[in-house]
Amino acid sequence: MNGKTSDSSSPSPDVWFNWNAIRVAADRPVPEPPYPGTFFDETLRDGLQAPNIRNPSLEQKLKLVDHMVRSGVTSADLGFPGSDPAALRTCVEIARHILHSSHPLSQGYAGRTHPSDINAICEIAQQVGVPVDAYVFIGVSPIRQYVEDWDVRLIQRHIRESAAECRRGGAEFVLVLEDAVRCTPDVLGHVFDVAIDTGVRRVTLCDTVGAALPSGVESLLHWSHQYFRDRGHRVGFEWHGHNDRGLALANSLAALAHGCERVHGTILGIGERAGNASLDQLMVNSHLDEHGHYDLKALREYSDYAASVLGVEIPQNYPALGRDVFKTSAGVHASAILKAHEKGNVLVKDAVYSSVPASHLGREQEVLIDEASGANNVKYWLTVNGYDSDNAAFVKQVLDKAKSGRGPLTDEQIRQIIANAE
Template identity: 70%
Template sequence: MSETKNEHTTPTADVWFTWNNVAAEESAPEPGYSGILFDETLRDGLQAPHIRNPTLEQKLAIVNHMAGSGVRAADLGFPGSDPTAARECTELARHIAAEGLDLAPGYAGRTHPSDINAICEVGQRAGVAVEAYVFIGVSPIRQYVEDWDIELIRCAIRESAAECRRGNVEFVLVLEDAVRCTPQVLSSVYDVAVETGTRRLTLCDTVGAAVPGGAEALIRWTQRYFADRGHPVELEWHGHNDRGLALVNSLTALALGCARVHGTVLGIGERAGNASLDQLMINCHLDGRHTYDLSALRRYCEYAAPVLGVDIPQNYPALGRDVFKTSAGVHASAILKAHEKGSAELKDSVYAGVPAGLLGREQEVLIDMASGANNVKYWLTRHGYATDDATLIKKVLERAKAGRAPLTDEEIGQIIATAG
């Protein structure tokens, strides 16, 4: 698209606009959580200096993990960036078709004919339907910095929609930095969406500026805008985590009826990353909104982490090494009592908001300096020993309180072997 110089020499007040300061309009409640999750791992997730670009073979495996865990749509790359990317994007689409995976392939591109043509060629070469996620910055601050004006943006959207129609690909209009875009600018952009018959639109919190109230205000205002014009549009939400709010903003978007909400595995992405796809899946599953295979999700994350060159923190929700471990005596007492009642579900929930069994794991009771007799009794019960030997329990606790780390199974075994 051509550029025209912005006549402003200093920023105007709307450059600093944010939807966080706008009250959400009253609206009839939308069907909550009817949308699906959109996996951006292989596109937006790779845009960080510390993330390793997987090989094609690894990307194919990641696609298999996506589908296996219940993801039904994904952004699989930026084919217009270079010939290698175009070839890989085509192979990923072919793989989805050949394996019969229930996964809709999307590809990203700018509002440049060359980018859109590259997406069209992926679909033609692979022989599958693909979706073009065509992005453009719309906020006043972006316009000011780039020396763009609103007519340039509107023209680019018209041309992109027409190009997608010619190439027979689904056009998804992606509005970068929509969270900091004024209603006046959005109105002008939305008018072009109506004019071009655009049916899908992605609202982006590109710099992670939104708070939940701001996300709600923007989504509700947008829904009302199109409803008032009798133009049905499926909204999508794409959030970043700069303020640590990507997850709650994304759950808000789902609750307000967004058709797709974007995320990346383990929340990878540039700066502070994107909304965490795995945390979105777990919350949706636990809330009964969608059914996901959380054991498959765990395998996905455990495969992707080393491939992408990231570590899963020990306390990372649901997936970290230590999140189902406790050494506190009060917690161990409750888990032991739940175990004695014979209910695996009860034991998995008494001191856990996420049942470990859903991820193929179990509650672990450790024995360390913070532990009490019930920690030892639970360990003995789980390993087939009697729990009525007070002397043995005392010896185990004495050893634990003398150390600086939890006792290992081997160390407890040695204490038992020498106790008699």
């Protein structure tokens, strides 16, 4: 490969660069309007790269697409057609399914800056007769350049050639900058210059190894917005984040707040290493903050189906979607939920001890009865199940049984205790 660095034995200090160390001016303008962005579902591309993920069949992929659309996803990366002929055939079938189902889903497909990858993406557009976005990625950070023996001139050349290839093939070129979070302003400036020269309209900034802090996201986006603004070139930014430091959700929300038009994620945060930003958590947060409208009941169905076909177990305490996230056995919590229930307002009941309304996801607040419970736990159960909550004998016997056992009583056990007490 041409364009090797002059000294491959000793890296420059730039290989350790990270935008977390940059602080932008305190009087920086806030993008208007705030939170304009939508979400880009990477489940069928980046999500499937995880070693623990089961590769779904074509039929299952089509059902996953249906679930995406029902939950409110409007754009997605649907595969890597250049990886082999079978992958291309699968992507073509997905594109046909979207067309024939009249799904309002903007189609993206991933590829390297290799002509064969780009041609495969363009072939989807040509065979199916639909517009497609070519998400063409290339590593730009100094550490990637050092390891790969690349330089900026080589990167610029590949971007120019890829943009031209997309134009010839009829695909929209989206420039994807891998490891942008660890790319110096100097290198980014050279990359942005060639993006301007080739008329690029969309740029994806990637936190490929999950190295960013929210402050680094803010600094990178502010600097990047300003670079294009100063040169009079309108470009839409996208954000692609990973979760290696457990910050993918926070970083993605920061990217939205600072003007990204699309933010990428995968269902349940699946992906290589620690995974990607969790698409479902992004959608829940956006919906609750009224920055977008999503069908959270359909999202729950999407996550359940994805878990089953991809071989993923949803943790019991997983935000919004876990089995136990709307359950409590603490007496003080049960008392508040009981009082809220008696007021007859579902939203109040949902909110008194939860920031995520269970009803939005087709669930209810659940009060368990175990060794940590008090009388109000039993009274709540009796109330919602149509029994006399003032019956002291019922309350005492259920509590006695709970205190002597391990783990919460089941509904069947409680009914049996009440039957024996009557």
